[in-house]
Amino acid sequence: MEDEESQSLWQSSGGQGAWVSVVVEHRRVSKLPFLSSLTTSICFQEPLTMGKSYPTVSEEYKKAIDKAKRKLRGFIAEKACAPLMLRIAWHSAGTYDSRTKTGGPFGTMKHAAEQSHGANAGLEIAVRLLEPIKQQFPILSYADFYQLAGVVAVEITGGPDVPFHPGREDKPEPPPEGRLPDATKGNDHLRDVFGKTMGLSDQDIVALSGGHTLGRCHKERSGFEGPWTPNPLIFDNSYFTVLLSGKYDGLLMLPTDTALLSDPVFRPLVEKYAADEDAFFADYAAAHQRLSELGFAEA
Numbered sequence: 001m002e003d004e005e006s007q008s009l010w011q012s013s014g015g016q017g018a019w020v021s022v023v024v025e026h027r028r029v030s031k032l033p034f035l036s037s038l039t040t041s042i043c044f045q046e047p048l049t050m051g052k053s054y055p056t057v058s059e060e061y062k063k064a065i066d067k068a069k070r071k072l073r074g075f076i077a078e079k080a081c082a083p084l085m086l087r088i089a090w091h092s093a094g095t096y097d098s099r100t101k102t103g104g105p106f107g108t109m110k111h112a113a114e115q116s117h118g119a120n121a122g123l124e125i126a127v128r129l130l131e132p133i134k135q136q137f138p139i140l141s142y143a144d145f146y147q148l149a150g151v152v153a154v155e156i157t158g159g160p161d162v163p164f165h166p167g168r169e170d171k172p173e174p175p176p177e178g179r180l181p182d183a184t185k186g187n188d189h190l191r192d193v194f195g196k197t198m199g200l201s202d203q204d205i206v207a208l209s210g211g212h213t214l215g216r217c218h219k220e221r222s223g224f225e226g227p228w229t230p231n232p233l234i235f236d237n238s239y240f241t242v243l244l245s246g247k248y249d250g251l252l253m254l255p256t257d258t259a260l261l262s263d264p265v266f267r268p269l270v271e272k273y274a275a276d277e278d279a280f281f282a283d284y285a286a287a288h289q290r291l292s293e294l295g296f297a298e299a
Helices: 059-079 082-093 123-134 142-156 187-197 202-213 238-245 255-262 266-275 277-292
Strands: none
Touching: 059 082, 059 123, 059 142, 082 123, 082 142, 082 202, 082 277, 123 142, 142 277, 187 202, 187 255, 202 238, 202 255, 202 266, 202 277, 238 255, 238 266, 255 266, 266 277
Protein backbone atom coordinates (compact mmCIF):
# COMPACT_ATOMS: atom_id res chain seq x y z
CA MET A 1 0.00 0.00 0.00
CA GLU A 2 1.29 3.46 -0.84
CA ASP A 3 2.65 5.41 2.11
CA GLU A 4 0.86 8.66 2.83
CA GLU A 5 4.14 10.45 2.22
CA SER A 6 4.37 9.18 -1.37
CA GLN A 7 3.03 11.89 -3.62
CA SER A 8 3.18 13.83 -6.84
CA LEU A 9 6.61 14.81 -8.14
CA TRP A 10 5.59 18.23 -9.38
CA GLN A 11 2.53 18.51 -7.19
CA SER A 12 2.01 21.81 -5.51
CA SER A 13 -0.44 24.32 -4.29
CA GLY A 14 -1.69 26.61 -7.03
CA GLY A 15 -0.81 24.01 -9.64
CA GLN A 16 2.93 24.56 -9.51
CA GLY A 17 5.09 21.49 -9.49
CA ALA A 18 8.65 20.31 -10.31
CA TRP A 19 10.76 18.22 -12.76
CA VAL A 20 13.91 16.02 -13.38
CA SER A 21 16.83 14.63 -15.60
CA VAL A 22 19.46 11.64 -15.90
CA VAL A 23 22.05 9.63 -18.07
CA VAL A 24 22.00 5.87 -17.67
CA GLU A 25 24.47 3.06 -17.36
CA HIS A 26 21.51 1.08 -18.72
CA ARG A 27 20.77 -2.07 -16.84
CA ARG A 28 17.29 -3.48 -16.23
CA VAL A 29 16.26 -4.35 -12.70
CA SER A 30 13.38 -6.09 -10.98
CA LYS A 31 9.98 -4.54 -11.55
CA LEU A 32 9.25 -5.14 -7.87
CA PRO A 33 10.14 -1.82 -6.28
CA PHE A 34 11.65 -3.22 -3.11
CA LEU A 35 13.29 -6.37 -4.51
CA SER A 36 15.67 -4.74 -6.97
CA SER A 37 19.22 -5.97 -6.61
CA LEU A 38 21.20 -2.88 -7.49
CA THR A 39 24.93 -2.45 -7.65
CA THR A 40 25.00 0.93 -9.31
CA SER A 41 28.42 2.45 -9.69
CA ILE A 42 28.70 6.13 -8.89
CA CYS A 43 30.86 8.34 -11.09
CA PHE A 44 33.04 10.67 -9.04
CA GLN A 45 35.68 12.46 -11.07
CA GLU A 46 35.75 11.85 -14.79
CA PRO A 47 33.60 14.43 -16.60
CA LEU A 48 31.09 12.39 -18.60
CA THR A 49 28.90 15.25 -19.76
CA MET A 50 30.01 17.81 -22.31
CA GLY A 51 30.47 21.28 -20.89
CA LYS A 52 30.98 20.02 -17.34
CA SER A 53 34.08 20.18 -15.16
CA TYR A 54 33.30 18.11 -12.10
CA PRO A 55 35.16 18.89 -8.88
CA THR A 56 37.40 16.26 -7.31
CA VAL A 57 36.21 15.19 -3.87
CA SER A 58 38.15 13.43 -1.13
CA GLU A 59 38.22 9.69 -0.58
CA GLU A 60 36.38 10.28 2.70
CA TYR A 61 33.63 12.11 0.83
CA LYS A 62 33.33 9.30 -1.72
CA LYS A 63 32.98 6.71 1.02
CA ALA A 64 30.31 8.82 2.70
CA ILE A 65 28.36 8.98 -0.58
CA ASP A 66 28.51 5.18 -0.93
CA LYS A 67 27.36 4.63 2.65
CA ALA A 68 24.60 7.23 2.40
CA LYS A 69 23.34 5.61 -0.78
CA ARG A 70 23.06 2.24 0.96
CA LYS A 71 21.19 3.85 3.85
CA LEU A 72 18.84 5.64 1.48
CA ARG A 73 18.04 2.47 -0.44
CA GLY A 74 16.86 0.67 2.66
CA PHE A 75 15.04 3.66 4.10
CA ILE A 76 13.16 4.64 0.94
CA ALA A 77 12.11 1.04 0.34
CA GLU A 78 10.92 0.62 3.92
CA LYS A 79 8.94 3.87 3.93
CA ALA A 80 7.60 3.47 0.37
CA CYS A 81 8.47 7.12 -0.15
CA ALA A 82 10.32 7.05 -3.49
CA PRO A 83 7.95 9.60 -5.12
CA LEU A 84 8.54 12.03 -2.28
CA MET A 85 12.32 11.63 -2.52
CA LEU A 86 12.26 12.20 -6.27
CA ARG A 87 10.06 15.22 -5.75
CA ILE A 88 12.45 16.92 -3.32
CA ALA A 89 15.30 16.38 -5.77
CA TRP A 90 13.27 17.80 -8.67
CA HIS A 91 11.96 20.79 -6.75
CA SER A 92 15.42 21.58 -5.43
CA ALA A 93 16.91 21.59 -8.93
CA GLY A 94 13.96 23.06 -10.85
CA THR A 95 14.41 26.55 -9.44
CA TYR A 96 17.51 27.17 -11.56
CA ASP A 97 17.52 30.25 -13.77
CA SER A 98 20.16 29.94 -16.48
CA ARG A 99 19.95 33.66 -17.24
CA THR A 100 20.80 34.87 -13.73
CA LYS A 101 22.70 31.76 -12.62
CA THR A 102 20.61 31.58 -9.45
CA GLY A 103 18.60 28.84 -7.77
CA GLY A 104 19.16 25.18 -8.53
CA PRO A 105 20.19 22.01 -6.70
CA PHE A 106 22.17 23.57 -3.90
CA GLY A 107 20.56 22.40 -0.69
CA THR A 108 18.33 25.37 0.04
CA MET A 109 15.28 23.16 0.52
CA LYS A 110 16.51 22.57 4.06
CA HIS A 111 15.38 26.12 4.88
CA ALA A 112 11.83 26.62 6.14
CA ALA A 113 11.48 29.61 3.82
CA GLU A 114 11.74 27.43 0.71
CA GLN A 115 9.63 24.65 2.18
CA SER A 116 6.87 27.23 2.67
CA HIS A 117 6.65 28.01 -1.07
CA GLY A 118 3.26 26.97 -2.40
CA ALA A 119 4.81 24.57 -4.92
CA ASN A 120 6.63 22.76 -2.13
CA ALA A 121 3.61 21.80 -0.01
CA GLY A 122 4.44 18.54 1.72
CA LEU A 123 8.19 18.68 1.17
CA GLU A 124 8.76 19.51 4.81
CA ILE A 125 7.94 15.81 5.30
CA ALA A 126 10.79 14.83 2.98
CA VAL A 127 13.21 17.14 4.80
CA ARG A 128 12.15 15.71 8.15
CA LEU A 129 12.45 12.10 6.98
CA LEU A 130 15.88 12.62 5.46
CA GLU A 131 17.43 14.60 8.30
CA PRO A 132 18.33 11.64 10.60
CA ILE A 133 20.24 10.00 7.74
CA LYS A 134 21.92 13.26 6.77
CA GLN A 135 23.12 13.72 10.36
CA GLN A 136 25.06 10.45 10.03
CA PHE A 137 27.08 12.02 7.20
CA PRO A 138 28.01 15.57 8.24
CA ILE A 139 30.71 15.69 5.58
CA LEU A 140 28.07 15.64 2.81
CA SER A 141 26.43 18.80 1.54
CA TYR A 142 22.65 18.95 1.63
CA ALA A 143 22.87 19.76 -2.07
CA ASP A 144 24.47 16.40 -2.87
CA PHE A 145 22.34 14.52 -0.34
CA TYR A 146 18.97 15.63 -1.71
CA GLN A 147 20.01 14.85 -5.28
CA LEU A 148 21.35 11.46 -4.21
CA ALA A 149 17.94 10.69 -2.68
CA GLY A 150 16.33 11.35 -6.06
CA VAL A 151 18.79 9.07 -7.83
CA VAL A 152 18.11 6.25 -5.38
CA ALA A 153 14.33 6.73 -5.67
CA VAL A 154 14.47 6.06 -9.41
CA GLU A 155 16.77 3.06 -9.07
CA ILE A 156 14.93 1.14 -6.36
CA THR A 157 11.59 1.41 -8.14
CA GLY A 158 12.92 -0.25 -11.29
CA GLY A 159 14.06 2.79 -13.23
CA PRO A 160 17.38 3.56 -14.92
CA ASP A 161 20.67 4.03 -13.12
CA VAL A 162 21.41 7.72 -12.75
CA PRO A 163 25.04 8.86 -12.91
CA PHE A 164 25.80 10.92 -9.84
CA HIS A 165 28.65 13.41 -9.56
CA PRO A 166 29.26 14.80 -6.06
CA GLY A 167 30.69 18.18 -5.15
CA ARG A 168 27.71 20.54 -5.04
CA GLU A 169 28.08 23.21 -2.39
CA ASP A 170 25.22 24.42 -0.23
CA LYS A 171 23.98 27.94 -0.87
CA PRO A 172 22.82 30.12 2.03
CA GLU A 173 19.65 31.66 0.57
CA PRO A 174 16.62 30.04 -1.10
CA PRO A 175 15.57 31.25 -4.57
CA PRO A 176 12.47 33.43 -4.90
CA GLU A 177 9.10 31.70 -5.05
CA GLY A 178 7.36 31.07 -8.36
CA ARG A 179 10.03 29.39 -10.50
CA LEU A 180 8.59 25.87 -10.65
CA PRO A 181 6.17 24.69 -13.38
CA ASP A 182 2.46 25.39 -13.08
CA ALA A 183 0.53 22.17 -13.72
CA THR A 184 -2.56 24.04 -14.95
CA LYS A 185 -0.82 25.50 -18.02
CA GLY A 186 0.22 24.30 -21.45
CA ASN A 187 3.12 23.79 -23.82
CA ASP A 188 4.25 27.40 -24.07
CA HIS A 189 4.60 27.50 -20.30
CA LEU A 190 6.57 24.25 -20.27
CA ARG A 191 9.01 25.64 -22.82
CA ASP A 192 9.31 28.93 -20.94
CA VAL A 193 10.14 27.21 -17.65
CA PHE A 194 12.23 24.28 -18.85
CA GLY A 195 13.72 25.75 -21.99
CA LYS A 196 14.19 29.49 -21.59
CA THR A 197 14.70 29.47 -17.82
CA MET A 198 16.37 26.17 -16.98
CA GLY A 199 18.04 25.61 -20.35
CA LEU A 200 16.61 22.13 -21.01
CA SER A 201 15.37 20.69 -24.32
CA ASP A 202 11.99 19.60 -25.66
CA GLN A 203 13.14 15.99 -25.31
CA ASP A 204 14.05 16.64 -21.68
CA ILE A 205 10.57 18.04 -21.04
CA VAL A 206 8.82 14.91 -22.31
CA ALA A 207 11.26 12.48 -20.70
CA LEU A 208 10.96 14.22 -17.34
CA SER A 209 7.18 14.20 -17.65
CA GLY A 210 7.52 10.43 -17.62
CA GLY A 211 8.72 10.69 -14.04
CA HIS A 212 5.05 11.05 -13.18
CA THR A 213 4.97 7.28 -13.42
CA LEU A 214 5.84 7.55 -9.71
CA GLY A 215 3.51 9.05 -7.13
CA ARG A 216 0.17 10.78 -6.98
CA CYS A 217 -1.37 14.19 -6.38
CA HIS A 218 -3.10 15.14 -3.14
CA LYS A 219 -5.99 17.58 -3.42
CA GLU A 220 -5.16 19.43 -0.22
CA ARG A 221 -1.72 20.25 -1.59
CA SER A 222 -2.21 20.76 -5.31
CA GLY A 223 -5.91 20.91 -6.04
CA PHE A 224 -5.56 17.63 -7.96
CA GLU A 225 -6.16 14.09 -6.72
CA GLY A 226 -4.99 10.67 -7.84
CA PRO A 227 -2.08 8.71 -9.35
CA TRP A 228 -0.97 8.89 -12.98
CA THR A 229 -0.53 5.13 -13.33
CA PRO A 230 -1.97 1.93 -11.83
CA ASN A 231 1.34 1.20 -10.05
CA PRO A 232 2.61 4.51 -8.61
CA LEU A 233 5.58 2.89 -6.87
CA ILE A 234 7.05 1.34 -10.04
CA PHE A 235 9.18 3.34 -12.46
CA ASP A 236 8.33 2.30 -16.02
CA ASN A 237 6.88 3.76 -19.22
CA SER A 238 3.24 3.32 -18.20
CA TYR A 239 2.75 7.09 -17.88
CA PHE A 240 3.06 7.32 -21.66
CA THR A 241 0.88 4.32 -22.46
CA VAL A 242 -1.87 5.62 -20.18
CA LEU A 243 -1.54 9.15 -21.57
CA LEU A 244 -1.93 7.92 -25.16
CA SER A 245 -4.84 5.64 -24.30
CA GLY A 246 -7.01 8.54 -23.17
CA LYS A 247 -8.50 6.24 -20.52
CA TYR A 248 -7.93 7.87 -17.16
CA ASP A 249 -10.65 6.26 -15.01
CA GLY A 250 -9.37 6.33 -11.44
CA LEU A 251 -6.18 7.98 -12.64
CA LEU A 252 -5.02 11.56 -13.16
CA MET A 253 -3.58 13.53 -16.04
CA LEU A 254 -2.73 17.18 -15.43
CA PRO A 255 -3.20 19.90 -18.06
CA THR A 256 0.58 19.91 -18.56
CA ASP A 257 0.39 16.16 -19.27
CA THR A 258 -2.43 16.19 -21.81
CA ALA A 259 -0.87 19.23 -23.49
CA LEU A 260 1.97 16.99 -24.67
CA LEU A 261 -0.45 15.24 -27.04
CA SER A 262 -1.32 18.37 -29.00
CA ASP A 263 2.25 19.50 -29.71
CA PRO A 264 3.93 18.44 -32.98
CA VAL A 265 7.30 17.94 -31.24
CA PHE A 266 6.15 16.54 -27.92
CA ARG A 267 3.62 13.98 -29.21
CA PRO A 268 6.06 11.91 -31.30
CA LEU A 269 8.25 11.59 -28.22
CA VAL A 270 5.27 10.44 -26.14
CA GLU A 271 4.54 7.81 -28.80
CA LYS A 272 8.19 6.75 -28.91
CA TYR A 273 8.42 6.27 -25.16
CA ALA A 274 5.10 4.43 -24.99
CA ALA A 275 6.40 1.94 -27.55
CA ASP A 276 10.00 1.65 -26.32
CA GLU A 277 10.71 1.65 -22.59
CA ASP A 278 14.46 1.32 -23.15
CA ALA A 279 14.46 4.55 -25.17
CA PHE A 280 12.49 6.27 -22.42
CA PHE A 281 14.90 5.07 -19.73
CA ALA A 282 17.93 6.29 -21.67
CA ASP A 283 16.44 9.73 -22.38
CA TYR A 284 15.01 10.09 -18.89
CA ALA A 285 18.39 9.30 -17.38
CA ALA A 286 20.06 11.95 -19.53
CA ALA A 287 17.39 14.50 -18.66
CA HIS A 288 17.48 13.74 -14.92
CA GLN A 289 21.24 14.14 -14.84
CA ARG A 290 21.01 17.48 -16.62
CA LEU A 291 18.34 18.70 -14.22
CA SER A 292 20.27 17.54 -11.16
CA GLU A 293 23.37 19.37 -12.38
CA LEU A 294 21.86 22.71 -13.40
CA GLY A 295 24.34 25.39 -12.39
CA PHE A 296 26.81 22.77 -11.11
CA ALA A 297 30.30 22.06 -12.46
CA GLU A 298 29.96 24.50 -15.32
CA ALA A 299 33.10 24.46 -17.46
